[in-house]
Amino acid sequence: MNRTPLYKQTFAYALEHGETAKYNASLQANIACKEAIEAAIRDNYHDCCLDKAGVRQVAAQFTRARIFYVLANTVQSMAHDGRISRGSREWAEKVPVNPEDRNHVYFRVTQVSPGLLDIFVRQTREALVKRPREKQLER
Numbered sequence: 727m728n729r730t731p732l733y734k735q736t737f738a739y740a741l742e743h744g745e746t747a748k749y750n751a752s753l754q755a756n757i758a759c760k761e762a763i764e765a766a767i768r769d770n771y772h773d774c775c776l777d778k779a780g781v782r783q784v785a786a787q788f789t790r791a792r793i794f795y796v797l798a799n800t801v802q803s804m805a806h807d808g809r810i811s812r813g814s815r816e817w818a819e820k821v822p823v824n825p826e827d828r829n830h831v832y833f834r835v836t837q838v839s840p841g842l843l844d845i846f847v848r849q850t851r852e853a854l855v856k857r858p859r860e861k862q863l864e865r
Contacts, residue, residue, distance in 0.1 A: 727786065727787060727788065727789065728755050728758065728759075728787055728788050728789070728792070729789070730751050730752055730754075730755040730792075731748065731751075731752060732752055732755075732756075732789070732791050732792050732795055733745070733748050733749050733751075733752035733753075734795075734822065734823075734824055735749070735824065735827075736824055736826050736827040737749055737827060737828075737829060753829055753832065753833070755788070755792060756792065756795065756796055756799075756832070756833035757832055757833050758787075758788075759784070759787070759788045759792050759793060759796045759833065760796050760800075760832075760833040760834065760835050762783070762784050762787050762788065763784055763793070763796065763797070763835050763838075763846065764835055764836075764837040764838055765783075766780035766781070766783040766784045766846070767780055767838045767842050767843070767846050768837075768838065769783070770783070771842060776842055776845045776846060776849070778849050778853065780846060780849070781846070781849050781850050781853045781854070782853070784850075785850075785853070785854060790854045793850060793854065794821055794850075794854070795821065795823065796833050796835070797818070797821075797835070797846075797847050797850060798817070798818040798820075798821030798823055799823045799830050799833060799834060800818075800833075800834045800835040800836075800843065801814050801815060801817075801818035801843075801847060802818050802819065802823055802825075803830075803831075803834050804840060807840050809839070809840035809841045809844060810840055810843070810844050810847075811844050811848070813848070814844050814847045814848065817847070817851060818847075
């Protein structure tokens with residue numbers, strides 16, 4: 727599992743505080759997580775149904791915190807897309823994503839349909855909330 731700490735500050739903050747290596751490592755992990763989510767949705771969509779195995783596929787690679795951060799970042803950028811449910815939008819608004827960081831565009835899930843993304847967000851929320859607390863924390 728990718729245990730790279732989730733860095734939520736902007737690049738400017740990282741530069742000012744000598745933390746650019748942490749910032750870059752977290753950004754690369756966010757991008758990898760985005761790509762894993764896109765692959766999981768593609769791999770697990772069959773017969774007009776999205777298998778929940780996709781969530782397990784991503785959760786085996788990344789922490790709950792990173793998955794939620796990437797998904798929330800994506801949903802927040804799609805606030806006016808009617809294919810994203812109200813429940814997903816309301817959930818995403820509760821996940822703090824730094825809007826001042828311009829690099830957040832690089833880890834938005836874009837290579838799948840918004841409808842499938844919404845289903846994946848719902849499945850992820852249902853599956854990962856049930857995980858033991860110690861496995862949910864970003865290390």
